[in-house]
Amino acid sequence: VTRLRRASFASIVLPPRGWFERASFGGLVGLALILLGLARAEVGLVERVTHGVRDALTPVMTAVAEPAAALHDGFGWVGRQFALAEENARLRAQVAYLSEWRAEATRLQVENASLREVLHAQRRQPVPIERTAKVVADSRSPFVHTRLLDSGARDGVREGMAALGTGGLAGRVVDVSPHSARLLLLTDFNSRLPVLVLPSRDPAILSGDNGPMPLLDFMPLTPQVQAGDRVVTSGAAGLLPVGLPIGQVVRDDDGALRVRPALDWRDLRHVRLVQAPPTPAAFGAGWAADRGRVATPTGG
Amino acid sequence: MASNAPGFEQRLRGALPFLLALLVVLVDLAPRPAAGGGGLAPFLTLAVVYFWSVYRPDLMTYPAVFGVGLAYDVLSGQPLGGTALALLLGRGVLIARHRFFYAKSFSVIWALFLLWAPAVESVRYAAAASLAGALVDPRPLVVQCALTVALYPALSWLLVRLYGQVRVPAYAEP
Numbered sequence: 196v197t198r199l200r201r202a203s204f205a206s207i208v209l210p211p212r213g214w215f216e217r218a219s220f221g222g223l224v225g226l227a228l229i230l231l232g233l234a235r236a237e238v239g240l241v242e243r244v245t246h247g248v249r250d251a252l253t254p255v256m257t258a259v260a261e262p263a264a265a266l267h268d269g270f271g272w273v274g275r276q277f278a279l280a281e282e283n284a285r286l287r288a289q290v291a292y293l294s295e296w297r298a299e300a301t302r303l304q305v306e307n308a309s310l311r312e313v314l315h316a317q318r319r320q321p322v323p324i325e326r327t328a329k330v331v332a333d334s335r336s337p338f339v340h341t342r343l344l345d346s347g348a349r350d351g352v353r354e355g356m357a358a359l360g361t362g363g364l365a366g367r368v369v370d371v372s373p374h375s376a377r378l379l380l381l382t383d384f385n386s387r388l389p390v391l392v393l394p395s396r397d398p399a400i401l402s403g404d405n406g407p408m409p410l411l412d413f414m415p416l417t418p419q420v421q422a423g424d425r426v427v428t429s430g431a432a433g434l435l436p437v438g439l440p441i442g443q444v445v446r447d448d449d450g451a452l453r454v455r456p457a458l459d460w461r462d463l464r465h466v467r468l469v470q471a472p473p474t475p476a477a478f479g480a481g482w483a484a485d486r487g488r489v490a491t492p493t494g495g
Numbered sequence: 496m497a498s499n500a501p502g503f504e505q506r507l508r509g510a511l512p513f514l515l516a517l518l519v520v521l522v523d524l525a526p527r528p529a530a531g532g533g534g535l536a537p538f539l540t541l542a543v544v545y546f547w548s549v550y551r552p553d554l555m556t557y558p559a560v561f562g563v564g565l566a567y568d569v570l571s572g573q574p575l576g577g578t579a580l581a582l583l584l585g586r587g588v589l590i591a592r593h594r595f596f597y598a599k600s601f602s603v604i605w606a607l608f609l610l611w612a613p614a615v616e617s618v619r620y621a622a623a624a625s626l627a628g629a630l631v632d633p634r635p636l637v638v639q640c641a642l643t644v645a646l647y648p649a650l651s652w653l654l655v656r657l658y659g660q661v662r663v664p665a666y667a668e669p
Contacts, residue, residue, distance in 0.1 A: 223579070
């Protein structure tokens with residue numbers, strides 16, 4: 196009891212004074228400013244040190260992430276119990292709706308296969324699933340929307356890979372170190388993704404603005420886009436695989452076209468990382484060589 | 496070398512505020528999927544650095560503050576040095592006006608946190624905005640600040656429990 200009472204009073208200790216204080220303040224503020232100045236310059240040393248620290252802390256983050264997630268799950272569990280009946284009804288309706296679609300998809304698949312046979316068209320390669328990675332840290336910030344993944348170059352993660360969560364695309368990998376990688380979410384201020392709007396097939400750029408719904412930019416002059424249209428990756432520039440689901444078009448209060456991501460943010464614990472299959476667009480040189488051959492069939 | 500054992504323990508107790516702040520960085524950045532994509536959470540690291548800079552500035556030194564800020568920047572993927580710079584300047588202000596805190600009640604110290612936290616956050620905002628080359632929406636920052644300030648009493652209560660475990664100041668050592 197005495198201990199507790201004593202502990203409830205925290206006394207203020209005098210700050211240290213002297214040359215070390217002044218020098219460390221000046222020196223470290225200078226260092227922080229230099230680091231900020233180099234942020235855009237991609238200096239090898241800074242990057243190596245950052246990657247080293249990040250790789251070293253990733254296992255610690257993984258250990259902390261588990262209990263933290265469990266705690267949050269606990270709170271969420273209580274809340275979800277109240278919504279169970281409602282959610283059940285919604286899911287039943289969804290199952291009925293999706294069963295119809297499944298039948299339709301099977302029919303289309305058969306039709307597609309027979310048409311391909313008629314045309315001797317090559318079967319389109321399915322998107323290869325490269326790797327599953329765990330989300331171990333959240334940028335948790337108004338400035339950047341990123342996640343830290345527990346896998347890096349040693350695990351086969353490559354820069355530019357698309358990250359899929361439950362429901363759709365989450366973003367893409369931007370910064371890979373040996374044992375960790377950073378995922379830039381599609382809502383981030385720096386995120387720009389080439390997309391297609393279906394069914395009009397209008398190309399657009401999906402630009403994040405740190406809000407929950409990224410903007411559709413650079414539409415064609417006469418876009419035929421309507422609210423409710425589906426948005427998928429276009430695969431332009433070979434950056435991302437073609438046709439990954441992203442979300443639905445919505446019109447915001449200012450009349451601008453935005454996309455509501457289909458991704459279930461609450462389930463973003465693991466992501467599937469996929470790489471665009473090698474396409475002519477992804478290998479510009481090879482494509483050009485091929486075209487050269489085709490253009491001069493008699494020259495070879 | 497029997498005298499080494501208490502020496503190590505004392506060093507550990509001295510490093511406790513710094514280690515605790517590092518742990519809170521990890522807690523701050525732990526994924527909270529339930530919060531959603533742009534979900535907001537308090538910036539507890541800020542509160543912990545404030546607490547120790549006010550009560551134990553001899554243990555939450557400039558290098559410690561810098562280390563905490565840099566760890567936060569590296570793990571969160573924000574411009575390297577932004578949080579470190581903001582926390583360094585924040586501690587600088589607290590130390591320069593440290594006399595003010597003597598014999599003040601908790602509510603005064605909390606009220607000052609209400610002023611201090613937005614000031615430090617605006618340094619981070621300025622760093623992020625100048626690097627992005629654009630003004631990002633500052634509203635989430637306001638919400639984050641409000642949450643942090645609102646949670647300060649609870650966090651302070653917890654840290655006061657730990658205060659007894661931290662090394663006693665050099666001049667009070669027996």
